[in-house]
Amino acid sequence: MDISSSVSKLCFHLISSAFQRCRVSEHICRLSVVLKSSPASDPPIIRISISDTGIGSSLEEFQNLRCSWEGIGVEKWDGLLSATTTSFCDNEVHHFLLNLRETISGRRLTRLPSNPKNGVKFSGTEVCLSISESIDVLTAEINDFFQKVLILKIPNVAFELVAGCEDVPGSQYEKVFLANESNHLTFSTSSVECLKSGLEDYVLKHGHRLNHNCKSCFSTWGHLKVGSGTACSLESHKNSGSGLMMEVVIILSELEPTCPSFRECISKTEVLYFEDYKPCTISESILNALASIDWKSYGLAGGNIVDRGGDLLGWENLPPHTRLTMVLHSYNKQDIIPPARSRTQTDRCLIKRAVKHALDDLKEKHAGILVSANALKIRSYAPDLARSIAGLILSSNDSDFQKECFSLLGLQSREIGEETVEESIKEKIISVIDMNDRKSQRSKEVAVAPAPLLFEDNRCWNSKFQDEEYEGEDEF
Structure with a gap:
């Protein structure tokens, strides 16, 4: 594991936490990631700032934070992370210093002096750290992360990525990501409906590229057939707002033969997986759950894993000119994990149920597709x-x-x-x-x-x- 991957995972976790604080807010929120490289240092030092205007952080979030140190020496990063946070109901802005290299939990978190808000009502969190790393690599990875997160289509959150070298004119890169840019959704739109809208936008990009639509692949939105399904780990939690949830959206799209990636797209299914509102690599257990689904009852032969990287399923008999794309999202509605069952086992059971519901939804909405053998x-x-x-x-x-x-x-x-x-x-x-x-x-x-x-x-x-x-x- 190289330093980039370890630091990136930590950054992605911090961004995901900020994203969730914004998501549950009843206001329009901004999430900013700022990367600043110091030209005077050798090797160059990057200061990473991850800030949001969400509901504010809890102390437990920082106390439970962990990081993999494989490949990260003290000379690269000392493990220190500073956090500033406040909620609307707080009268002060709280400051903390976290040492992730500290093995004794009681010494990891240090409270710093707070600042009074003087009656001003606002909420937000900023987390900062400084590391020795390539700013270009980290910028590219976070940019790709934000592009994928857009598929979740949470309507009240805008993302901003700023990167550059201090005191170097013209070196700054800045990009804003808007979930509601193409299809405006309301705050009351359900999570699975947002996911449907995000995946529709995604498959309309040529070759699943995230930066532009391809007119040679699709001429109209009518080429998309969408089905969705959900499953909850505990039936009694469906109406109580808690429990482990699995959301699945499946899209059958009819490609134009003029599409440059026509042959490649129609034979394979890309599977996207999100866990707790962040894109994740699909585990072997999840792949096995997908492979064990009774695809034949929906007229599909194959369903075999063709990419050990974990994101492609191969088919033998997809209808002509048809591409199938799938997204799965697993999350704890109130951070409650069912007792006596591991998350992996629960995910596997929920995936099979949610995928079946999504396939049934497709069959109900579109007569003549996914017909059994x-x-x-x-x-x-x-x-x-x-x-x-x-x-x-x-x-x-x-x-x-x-x-x-x-x-x-x-x-x-x-x-x-x-x-x-x-x-x-x-x-x-x-x-x-x-x-x-x-x-x-x-x-x-x-x-x-x-x-x-x-x-x-x-x-x-x-x-x-x-x-x-x-x-x-x-x-x-």
């Missing part, structure tokens, strides 16, 4: 069956019978033709097959309604019509 087999008989039924209707000498059949098919007598009747019947057969296939994916605890009638007229069919109008008559 069994339904596809039954579908293959639909043309022959439709041809036989159409032949029976058209060969009948009973004009009233024919008229009633045409009415149920939604056809007018003047447009009747053998191909028209056959096609209409086939569409209804396939519709019924798909409807029952969607029902088969639902929880077994839910009572399954009787299969719909083949010629059901959705405009007027009801129990009264069935009892009074069709009593004693022959039906197909």
Whole structure:
């Protein structure tokens, strides 16, 4: 593990904590990361400042902070971290000095003199540290981190990244990231709805690049089919606002064949994973959970891990021109972890449930997609069956019978033709097959309604019509 990765992980943790303080605030918040390099030092020293205007930090957050020291010598970083924080209800601004290299917990945190707020109401936190590191590498890593966090689409937080060398004109880099830049969301928008919006923005970027849309991949938003699902570790916590939550969003997108990355995109699924509002590497346990899902029941063959880096699943039979993208987000709503179960085990169980709910949501919203292998087999008989039924209707000498059949098919007598009747019947057969296939994916605890009638007229069919109008008559 090199120094960059260790320091980056600490920075990402501090940024994630700041992000969550902003997220739960009822106000529009700013999160700023400022990197300043001193040209006079050799090797150069970077001062890192991570500040937010959120609800303020708790003392426990700093006391429980840990860092990996592999590859980080004292000459690179002394382990000191200063923190300044206050909440709206505080009358003072509190200052702390934290020594992460201190092994005795009682000596890690030092309280410094506080400053009075003199009646001014504000809230926020700033954490600072100084390290010997390349500012370019750290800037690039934090920039990528912010780009990924945008997928969470939290509407009340804006991010700012500033980097540069002190006293060197023109060296400053500054970028602002706005979650609501393309699709305005309200504070009341649910977390999973924000995640859906963020993933939609993400897949519209060519090759999943985060800086521009690609018109050769998609011409309209109508090419996106979106499904979402959630699962909670404890059912009783769903309405209480606590417990470990898993949110999953899956998007099926239809690519234009002119897309430069067409062949690569349609054969693999990128899986993005967030834990506690920060992007994370997917663990082996999570990959195994994804691989163990019954994809065949949704008409998908494969689901095999094709990238040991942990973000790609390979498929054998995605529909033509189709790309599948998935994002998972695991978080503790009130920092409560269920007892007697590890986080890894809980995540694995929740992933399977949440992914199933997202796939079911896709099937419900978009008829004819993610059809199971069994339904596809039954579908293959639909043309022959439709041809036989159409032949029976058209060969009948009973004009009233024919008229009633045409009415149920939604056809007018003047447009009747053998191909028209056959096609209409086939569409209804396939519709019924798909409807029952969607029902088969639902929880077994839910009572399954009787299969719909083949010629059901959705405009007027009801129990009264069935009892009074069709009593004693022959039906197909």
